[in-house]
Amino acid sequence: MDDDYFRQNPAPTSLPRQITLANAFVSEHLEHRRRAVLITSGGTTVPLENQTVRFIDNFSAGTRGATSAEYFLEAGYAVIFLHRQFSLLPYSRHYSHSTNCFLDFVTEGEHGEVVVNPEYQDKMRQVSRKYNDAKKRNTLLLLPFTTITEYLWALKEIALLMRPLGSAGLFFLAAAVSDFFVPKDRLAEHKIQSSEVDRLGEAPSDGPDAAGKKLVIDLDPVPKLLHSLVDGWAPEGMIVSFKLETDPSILITKARKAIERYSHHLVIGNLLATRKWEVVFVTPAAEERWITVPMHRRVKSVSGASSLMNRPKVASLMQSEEQTDELEEGVPEQEIESLIVPEVANMHHAFIESREKREDV
Template sequence: MAAANHIEELYVASDPKIKEFFDSAPPLQDAADIKAKLNEFIQRNFSTSGDGKANRIVCVTSGGTTVPLEKRCVRYIDNFSSGHRGAASTEYFLKSGYSVIFLYRRGTCQPFCRDLPENALLECLTYNNGSNLQVDQKSADVVKRAITEHQAAVAGGSLLKLPFTTIFEYLQMLQLVALLLRRVGPSAMFYLAAAVSDFYVPWESMTMHKIQSGSGPLDMQLAQVPKMLSVVRTEWAPLAFCISFKLETDKDILLEKAGMALKKYGMHMVVANELLTRKEEVIVVLLNDKISVRREKSEAGADVENPLIKLIVERHSEYITASSSA
């Protein structure tokens, strides 16, 4: 396996707008530590098993990015996303034998915690008359399952969680993950479920301190975030299997826009979600096919991510086989 030294030298971007975005972005905090964690994780998980097949690594992005309005940020523009799909999909990828880099928005839904109540600390624990804290009996099974499954993934070294908040952090981290996953080739996957901001305030034009409301109506021009999907596919990790998501509130334009994204950015799949029905059904758009994936309503606790990940794992397997024979 090739060493990942001097990762910065591998960075290329033919689009000048992308280079301009990264050149003007604030430096990623703890970049060296993040890079070290990624290198160690990939080194540990990208080995070959006894049958000679390389282990698979998927980067799952989850939650929405923020757009700061001030450098010392008080106000920001946010993107709607609970992170539920990314968290659920991470669980199913782990159960399917993948190692997962979970790139997630701070404060959003976490793997293995989806069945816990919103205020889990207060609702699941009891403290009586100075005795030790105890898990409430009605929550015991859910808490036990969440803890044991999470600990197993972390102890087994198959889950690496990396948090982000802003659009600047997210895209710099995605770039770093992609460049480091280049060595994994077709055994790498990107499952890009994060809700990424379309517009941002360039760092150099941002005010340092809190914008004062007494100065009157706010007039601010936002720049367009350059599209990174095509550069992930063609330059950063060109052999990886890539899946993006398209969310619309208007079902009449959803499949058209998903098909356009598939061709424009060179994705292997686009998962089309309609806002109101996204938890019940998604449409997987492929180059020559469209596949409806539905939640199995007859099964208690079933979700749409389970059959979705099964389909994706099958198609990734086909892609790896085709790549090895090419």
């Protein structure tokens, strides 16, 4: 199935350069015996035309991936950051969002020079030092994608390049990947004209009244290539994927099914409304385990709900919506990725040890 997909959807022109960069990066850190992680981040687009004007997208801004990359770097990993172009990036994410514009952090000095506003200097200094340290040690490689095809080609080729790392290679698949796409041979060549098309890939209907026409898009399912990571592309690496749901009653069931279907080593389940401070770890041979930001260090969730899971073991932590609107005064916000990444790193360490013991037998 994956051979058919890649044969019918040619590699993007940007791929050879990405392969060159990734190969050099992996080789360097393989030589230094450093653990490496491929983090995928942001959403993939589904073009509706070869010369793309219109496309299908999703809401992902890449927050989970960009934040996790920083914590993996702190944990000593080399990070390949495969990200949606123009989505959030490690370190610059603190100042690049439209609600947190970098221009708000700078001001004009006495002699007309541009300087950092004094009240933000300590935090910006810390972020700058971490970023420059990653640059100096060459532990962060940024590789962009836009479309679903660009993403899948890059994922495959980078995974193959990471095979020499063996169990020291980690895959942290946080990208929001499209489930459906329009095959290349059915794409319109030029911008779809509203007055000419009823159904993408079909001839226009007869009739003088163009105002009543509808564009009906015929989508195919994206092949489930995640199993290929385990079976062929990176058989010795540890695979972590994510499952996002909006219905709390099916989250764990869906995560379990993903484990069974793709043979990944960890699926991290999260709900749209509470994903900023609550996730569940689902593994093949153990009960699910919840990772939760302490109540006094949370910001209000998207929904304002304290928890949608209503689990007995956290019932004592439940507070009213008013109590979760703001952090306690003087207590810094805690990013849930600061809890997720160390747990994943510990699991990866145990994974490496188990593989080494198996090889010694």
